[in-house]
Amino acid sequence: MPAIRLNSGLAKISIIAVVSVLVLVSLLYVGLRVKAAGPPFTLPVPRNETLILVRPSEGYPVKWNPFIPNGISCGECWSEAMWGSTPWFINNYATGQRIWILFTGPPTPEDNYTVWIYHIRPQIRWSDGYPFTAQDILFTFNNIICKYPQVGAEWCQEYLINITAPNNYTVIFYLKHPMPRFYLNSWTIVPEHIWKNVTNPLNYTNNPPVTLGPYVFWKVIPQYNNMYIMVRNDSWWGVDVWGPAVLPEPKYIVFMGQSTPDVQFQNWINGYQDYMVATDVFPAISLIQNGLKYPGTQLLIFYDPCPRGLWLNTQWYPLNYSQVRWAIAHIINYTVEASVFPSFPLTEPAQMPWADWPSLSYWTNWLISNYSANYCLQGPHGTVCGKIYELSTNWTLAAELLESIGFTKKGGVWYLPNGTPFTLPIYDVGGYHTPLALAIVEALNKFGIKAYDVSNPPNIWQNMAYGTVPDALYWLCTGFPWTFDPYYFYNSFWGVYSREYPVGKYMYSGQWVRLNDPLLDYYINLTRYMSPTSPETIQLYKDAIFEWWKDLPAIPLVQTIYDASVSTKYWVGWPTPDHFISWPPDWWTEFFTTIVAIHSASAPITYVLVKFTQDVNVTFHSIDGRWYGPFKAGEEVWLPRGEAAIFILQGQAVELTPPTTSTSTVTATAVTTTTATATATTVTTATATTTAVTTTTATATVTSATTATTTVTTTATTTATATVTVPPTTVTVTKPVISTALVIGIVVIVIVVAAVAAIIALRRR
Known part of the structure; x- marks a missing residue:
């Protein structure tokens, strides 16, 4: 059989093409391997001692002036780490406790x-x-x-x-x-x-800043998305006040501006970063679900202080009738509202006009318990009794309310008392509010009220201030969640504002819906100068909330879920549902409670003996696999350092001994099973054994329901000893690893070279 000679142009082109493909595949493989080998930045401090937090953006050049607009380059650095805002107190919204700082x-x-x-x-x-x-x-x-x-x-x-x-x-x-x-x-x-x-x-510019917090500003590296580096102040005065337990474990905190979703996803699943707000980064919920399939990933789920709600202009006919406002509330399908709101896990309908926080549970439970009850108010002209409804889909009740004020329904269409069809545009401010508005529009049309959506129109906020729109769907915010004081829930609905700023006059104070209720005004005036905590004031708070609920100037729709994607590769003790004793949002000063609570994943657990000075009705699943709480006044308990610090800071416990850490090698074997369902609850079983020589072996199985569709089981064995390092004084920034853009550039060059080689071969034919 004669040998085949490769001397044709086609054969040459084929060889060149094959070689080019092989080169291309090799480069892609190398590029991907390089990308997986490390983060897209060089960290100038030890990774296992550093907490890395990612936010939408951090500013540059550096300035720390709190008295001018945009005067702070890194707001999270300023408020959480350095305490440049000099917080007079910090509210731990996870527990409802106030921590006095200064x-x-x-x-x-x-x-x-x-x-x-x-x-x-x-x-x-x-x-x-x-x-x-x-x-x-x-x-x-x-x-x-x-x-x-x-x-x-x-x-x-x-x-x-x-x-x-x-x-x-x-x-x-x-x-x-x-x-x-x-x-x-x-x-x-x-x-x-x-x-x-x-x-x-x-x-x-106030640079470098002199501040009061447990961390000080060291430097910023602009080329890494403005990487701000904070160094722990080991001489921080907080240790003198509360004891050694309150000194946070991370020796360094890095704040970085976020990158593209694909880069942030890789950083998350590989442990190159510790915290980011997933809903700020990922364009699709599927990315969160996919990320939870990887070991060492976790999701923190928390409610924004403001539910999403439909605000109703009480000076706009026919919305000036509370019966119409309540009829609309009974037409809305709240299950559908929750299903169309883009959140993970699926959010829930808002039963109250404030966040469903544990710190507000007293008022939530009180309001729910009085649905349909005959409640009597003590007003300026005597006792006034009435009922309030719960937020529910009840078209029969909605029809009765409309008919009670002269509305009629003919041919499936509702008519105003003057005989014209009832038409209602639903305004929303865009984004994820639009699906909520469209669901309301659909429900109203099915009920017989002609409705249509107006999404993010020009000058929407200005038109609200002038009172020239009938409604608007956006966040239902009041001052109540931040203060724990119900007065700040209803005081902005004071009728004085509606009279000072009638429709057509720009409203500078108060809520734009311009509620004017003399009985509510009575309660506002009465509680304005009363002790916020007296029994008399508490009862008046209830009366005021009851009256507001009867008026319903804004309809709560859904609780607003935020998700934080965290890594447990270097730090554990995050505020998960079964460990919710610190506050998760890292753009608030209150995130300090999380910074102080977390523990190194590779170091021995430090225990602190504390004595509780009051009853504390809190239970939590600890980083050591055990359940703790509730606690009684006078009870002495050994707690892991970060958890003890929370109760010490809140003034509920005192430290009896300095923190005790094993100096021997500690080996911990943990089996973690994360199962996502639609319930966002947590079930845990754990066993732990501690010997007299302070060598602890713990085996824990944790099942966390976080609405994912996958079950992942990982086993990790870690051996570590405590180490101490001093803050760095110099930094060498090395060349970054090969990026995706560089790999693509190489690929393009290879393709061009292959094409040129092919042309040359054809010409030589």
């Missing part, structure tokens, strides 16, 4: 709430070692807050008489009017020894 406790009111006395913690030091004193507060108010209109001068003129400091650790505010809730205010205070030399505080 002061020994809440201030003391005198003279009918016109005088407030604050006692500063004498241990507080600025990050440069200078003491924090009353002089810093006086300086900030006198030279910045009350001096410049854009900062707070108008507030000072309206409410403040004077501020005095009888000593370095006492500050007294003298007010022009009684303000029973003055203690809920908090202002940024700056160090006098730094800012007294600043000519114009509104032009000052």
Whole structure:
């Protein structure tokens, strides 16, 4: 058989093509292998000691001026790590407890709430070692807050008489009017020894900043999406106040601006980052579901303080009738609303006009328990009794409410009392609000009310302020969730605002729906100057909420779910449903409770002996596999350091001994099973054995329901010993690993070379 000679042009082209394909495949393989070998950035600090948080964007160049617009380059760095905002207190919304930071406790009111006395913690030091004193507060108010209109001068003129400091650790505010809730205010205070030399505080960059928090700013690396690096202050004054247990374990915190969804997905599943808000990053829920299939991934599920709701203009006919507003509420299908809202897991209908937080459960339970009850209010003209409804789909009741005020239905269409068809546009602000609006439109049309959606029209917010739209669907926000005080739920619906800003006049204060209810106004006026916590005030709160619910100026639709994608490769103890003792959103100052609660995944568990000073009705599944709580006053308990720190900070327990950590090798074997269902609940079984020589072996099986469709079982064995390192003083940034764009560029070059070679071969034929 004659040999086959490869001397034809076609054969040459074939050989070149085959070689090119082989080269291409090899380069792609190498590129993908390089990409999987490490993160798309070089971390200048030890990874196992670093907490990496990803946010939509961090600014550059660096500036830390809290008194001007856009004056803070990294808001999370400023508020959570450095405490540049000098929080007077921090609310742990997971537990409903308030942590007093700058002061020994809440201030003391005198003279009918016109005088407030604050006692500063004498241990507080600025990050440069200078003491924090009353002089810093006086300086900030006198030279910045009350001096410049854009900062707070108008507030000072309206409410403040004077501020005095009888000593370095006492500050007294003298007010022009009684303000029973003055203690809920908090202002940024700056160090006098730094800012007294600043000519114009509104032009000052304040870099490097001197702050009060457990971390200090080290540097920013712009080429890595503005990577801000914080270093723990091991001389932080908080240890002197609360004990060693409250010093967070991460020695470094890195804040980074987020990248593309594919990059962030790889960072998440490979443990290159510790935390990001998945709903900010991923365009599809399927990416979250896919990510949960990988070992070491976890989802934190929490409610935004604001449910989504349909606001109704109470000055717009026929929405000025509460019967019409309630009829609309009974036409809406809340199960459908929850199903069309893009969340993971599936959200739930909002039963109340505030977040379904544990910290607000008392008021939630009270409201639900009074549905359909005969409730009597003590008004200015005697007792008024009535009923309120629950939010439910009830077309029969909706029809009865409309007919009670003269509406009629003919040929499947509802007509106003004047004989014209009832038509109602539903306005929404766009985004994920539009599916909610479309579902309402569909329900109204089926019921017989002609409705249509107007999504994100021009000037929607301005038109709301003027009162020239009948409704609007967006977040249902009041001040209640942030303050734990129901007064801030209903006070913005004060009728004074609707009378001062009638329809057609731009509304600067109050809610744009312009509710005008004399009985609700009565409760607002009455509780405005009463003690927020007295039994009399609590009862009036209930009366006011009942009256608001009867009015229903806004219809709650769904609870707003946020998802945070976290990695357990380096840090554990995240606020999961069965460990919800710290607050998950990393754009709030309150995220500090999570920073202090997490524990290194590779280090021995440090235990702290605490004594509870009050009853604490909290149970949680600990990082050691055990369940703890509830606790009784006087009870002494050994708790893992991060969990003990939460109760110490909240003033519910005191530390009896310094933290005790095993210096021997600790081997932990954990089997974790994550099963996603549609319930977002957690079931855990665990066994743990601890020997007298402080060697702990724990085997735990954790089943977390997080609405995924996969069950993944992983087994990990880790051996670690405690180590100590000092903060770095220099950094060498190495060349980044090969990126996707670089691989694509190489591929294009190979294809071009192959094409040129083919042309040359043809010409030589």
